Amino acid sequence: MFGYYLDLALRSLKRNRVLTVLMVLAIAVGIGASMTTLTVMHLLSGDPLPGRSAHLFYAQVDADPTPHGGDHREPSDKLDYRSAVDLWSAHRADRQTLIVDSQLKATAPKANMPALMLTMLATTTDFFPMFAVPFQYGGAWTAQDDAQRARVAVISADLNDKLFGGENSVGRTLRLRDSDVRIVGVLKPWRPAPQFYTVAGGRFANGDTAGYFGKPEDVFVPFQSALEINQGAFQQFNCWAAPATPGHLENAPCNWVGLWVELDSAAKTAAYRGFLDNYAQQQKALGRFNYTGTRLRDLMGWLDFNRAIPRDVKLQTWLAFAFLGICLFNTVGLLLAKFLRRAGEFGVRRALGASRRAVFAQCLTEAALIGFIGGVGGWLLSLLGLWLVRRQPTPYADLAHLDGGMFLITFVLAVVVSVLAGSLPALRASRVPPALQLKIL
Amino acid sequence: MQIKPVLVALKKHRLATLLIALEIALACAVLCNAVFMIASRLSAMQLVSGVDESSLGFIQLGGFDPKSAHDLNARVVAGLGAIPGVQAVRVINSVPFGPAAGAFGVTLDQAGKQFRGVPELYLGAPGTPEALGLKLVAGRMPGAEDYQTVLEGYLPANSNVLVTRVFAEHLWPGEDALGKTFWTGRNQFRVIGVVAQLSVQQYDEEGERGAQWTVFVPVQPGPQLAGTYLVRADPRELDRVMVDARTALAKIAPDAVVDHQQSDTLPALRTRFFQADRALTGMLVGVIVSLLGVTALGIVGLASFWVAQRRKQIGIRRAIGATRGDILRYFQTENFLIVTFGIALGMLLAFVLNALLMKFYELPHLPLYYLPLGAIALWVLGQLAVLGPALRAARVPPVVATRTA
Structure with a gap:
């Protein structure tokens, strides 16, 4: 039966080409616009570490002694040096x-x-297994390297291509400012979106968070080694008093260090929360803290808190769907016109014994066919749209590609939209009283 | 033209009428808000920097040893100054549309109780205000004695500064700012001059900071102020001068790395600064055009269908005396009524949409005059779209009435 309906639908579409083209175009444009923005949304709102993100937490304590924020006080997005090193060296997390x-x-x-000029991430050996960072050559440095402030480094695939033509550069030397470091590992191309581990300050960004989707650092160096190598060149997140020497932040009244922990069970998470609270209480007793607020958000919670999806992208998605809505109304109107014009034909079919359901199914088949053709057009338009996005000067431009899932969703959305649009006109068409139509014929 | 028969006819096609009206309502809501967003982005792009943009360029160096800052500054100022066409080279922390380099919270008292927001500070070597082309409106420019050497931190303990008119008014509404003082932490500023305009480095129209909340602090360059330079040249020669400067730096400062992203002419930095706004504006224009296009297509489609359906009635009307004009006007009136109905709904919807946008995107209120503008646009669109089918209807000959079906 479906084959027959399909044949009828094709004939009907051929009969009034202008109307068909109008409907297909409307659906294609609506689908193209919404799939382009939806793909960008999907890429930017995804989980950067599926499966692992629930076990990764960002720890915050409140070292800033100045009163601000009132009841809505939030700890700073970063830690001061002393708290960060205290919490890290306690090794209470996995x-x-x-x-x-x-x-x-x-x-x-x-x-x-x-x-x-390169960006250097000062971090510790756990960084690599925690965030499932893939290695091309060599591997991470050891905990001993961290402790001994070894002059070693892991470099990105990009930098390895640039400096060593993509060869295995493990064991070679890189000069970072005035220090020579030995390369112990080279990463595979690695592009987490967003670059979640450095995300901070989103609540002050007024929605302009495109910067979170930049590329990871070029060089990774053990934490203390990096602080020595690049002395005096560090940027604070915030300070509650001016640092004595700009860029030297170890003893400055400034927040500038991030701490990530991995906690593999709910019990451990609860225990770590307790540990953070204890630490804050203890520091308050010592007179170093005035406030004891702490936070331990998981990765996705931290991204949410920072409203990591750029506001412009959300706005575009809303607009695109409003637009799809308009296209939908348009298609309903045109399909209604089309089906009611064929009232005579439906009357004959009904008089010859077709049930209402059969007429309804026939109309829906035609709507779905229009949706499918519109989906092909929408797919092409969304490829064009994504190409336009890639040409934009945004940090996430290179991410904008249609993956398999979104490709499928394009067609599903197109067919669903058109069947939805077709159901009302189809209902009307199936209610055509056969006798009246036959009389007119 | 009588409206009643049109209304009666429309009642027979309630569903189709409602659909087109809803489409127009949605279009009206999106149109008003999109145009409003375009207008606010465009007005943000008109930001007045207060400096002679077309004569200025900015150079940023990185990777040098802070200990060699004095030597680097001296080499760069002398080296770039020797390039033909360069009128001035000054050490400055940043420029409008340049990197963010100096947001400081300020208070009116030393105790830090009367907080007055976070302006941006420009720090510059002797001659910087003149090289920028700042326009003084009160007081005086900093003299040689005002440029102090910084011993600790970024700022001198006490400095004589310039503020913009807007920021002076923000700190001391209705008062004369000259001679007044304000603080950032332990550093005191005393106002010696008020300039007409000087915009912040990275303006964000939704932040709390005003576009002109800036302070110019005269300082001597040193370790706290090095590696960032203002270059002034004749506007016609600026592009060439900046290319020459970037090449020359390889020789002048081999120990430093030129930040090619930030080292550019101010017009280029300005263009880049507003790139995202321009992209979004372009997208909104695209949405509006396709929106109006799709709506027009919908009207054309439905009107054509109705014309075909009513061929016989039109023939009868023509046969009993209606002129072509009557038929034409009938369809035009019908379209006008549907569009008006849609617009009425659309205005409500526009406000709902605006309220949503205000909630999630901190957008300002939609000014009321956007609504009649949107209405006129849709009325015109509706009339243009229906014209084709209506003309076709007017051409239906009266003889059709005599034929069956």
Whole structure:
């Protein structure tokens, strides 16, 4: 029966080409616009570490002694140096790592290249297994390297391509400012979206969070080694008094270090919360803290708190769906016109014994066919849309590609939308009283 | 033209009428809000920087040893100054549309009780206000003695500063700012001059900071102020000068790395700063065009259908004396009524949408005058869309009435 309806639908579509083209176009444009924005949304709102993110937590304590915020006081997005090192060295979590970003000058002695400005992540050995960072050559440094402030580094695939032409560069030397470091590992191309582990300050960003979707750092260096190598070049997240020497933050009244912990069970999470609270109480008793608020948000909770999806992207998605709504109304109107015009034909079919349901099914088949053709057009338009997004100067531009899931959703959405649009007109058509129509014929 | 028969006819097609009206309502709501967003983005892009943008360029160096800051500053100022066409080179912390480099919370008292927001500070070496082209409206420019050497931190303990007119008015509404003082932590500022305009480095129209909340602090360059330079040249030569400067820096400062992203002319930095706004504006224009297009197509489709359906009635009307104009006007009136109904709904919807946008995107209130503008646009669109089918209807010959079906 479906084959017959399909044949009828094709004939009907051919009969009034202009109307068909109008309907297909409306659906294609609506689907194209909404799939483009939905794909970008999907890419930017996804879980950067599926399966692991529920066990990763971002720890915060409140070292700032100045009164602000009132009842809605939130601890700073980063930790001061002392709290960060205290909490990290307690090793109360399954894994824990410190995070500090900075810029420095780098040269590779053997490569004939001018000096580059690179971003360096000061972190600890747990960073790599915690965040499932993939290695191309070599591996992470050891806990001993962390403790001994070893001059070692892990570099990104990009930097390895740039400096060493993509060869295995493990064991080679890189000059970071005035220090030589030995490369112990080279990463595979790694592009978490967002670059979740450095996300902070989203609530002050007024929705302009595109910067969270940049590329990971070029060089990863043991925490204390990095602090020595790039002395005086660190940026605070915030300070409650001016640092004595700008850029030297170890003893400054500033928040600038991030702490991530991995906790593999709910019991451990609860225990770690207790540990954080105890630490804050103890520091207050020592007179170092005035406030004892702490936070331990999991990865997705932390991204939510920072409203990591750029506001413009959300706005575009809303707009696109409003637009799809307009296209839907448009299609309902046109389908109604089309079906009611064929009232005579339906009258004959009904008089010859077709049930209402059969007429309804026939009409829906036609609507679905229009949806499918519109879906093909919408798919092409969303490819065009994503190409336009890739040409935008946003940090996430290179991520904008249609994956298999979204490809499928395009067609499902197109067919669902058109069947939805078709159901009302189809209902009307199936209610055509046969006798009246036959009289008119 | 009588409206009643049109209304009676529309009642027979309630569903189709309702659909088109809903489509127009939704279009009206999106149209008003999208145009409003475009207008607010465009007005944000008109930001006045208060400096001679077309004559200025900015250079940012990185990777040098802070200990060699004095030497680097001296080499760069002398080296870039020697490039033909360069009128001035000054050490400055940043420029409008340049990197964010100096947001400080300020208070009116030393105790830090009377907080007055977070302006941006410009720190510059002698001659910087003149090189920027700041326009003084009261007081005086900093003299040689005002440029102090910074011993600790970023700022001198006491400095004589310039503020913008807007920021002076924000700190001391209705009063004369000259000679007044304000604080950031333990550092005191005393106002010696008021400038017409000087915009912040990275303006965000939704932040709490005003676009002109800036303070110019005269300082001597040193370790706390190095590696960032203002270059002034004739507007016609600026592009060439900046290219030459970037090449020359390889020789002048081989120990530093030029930040090519940030080192550019101010017009180029401005263009880049507003790139996202421009992209969003472009997208909104695209949405509006396709929106109006789809709506028009819907009207054309439905009107054509109705014309075909009513061929016989039109023939009868023509046969009993209606002119072509009568038929034309009938369809135009019908369209006008449907669109008006849609617009009425759409205005309500526009406000609902605006309320949602205000809640989630901190957008301001939709000004009322957008509604009649949106209404006129949709009326015109409706009339244009229906014109084709209506003309076709007007051409139906009276003889049709005599034929069956």
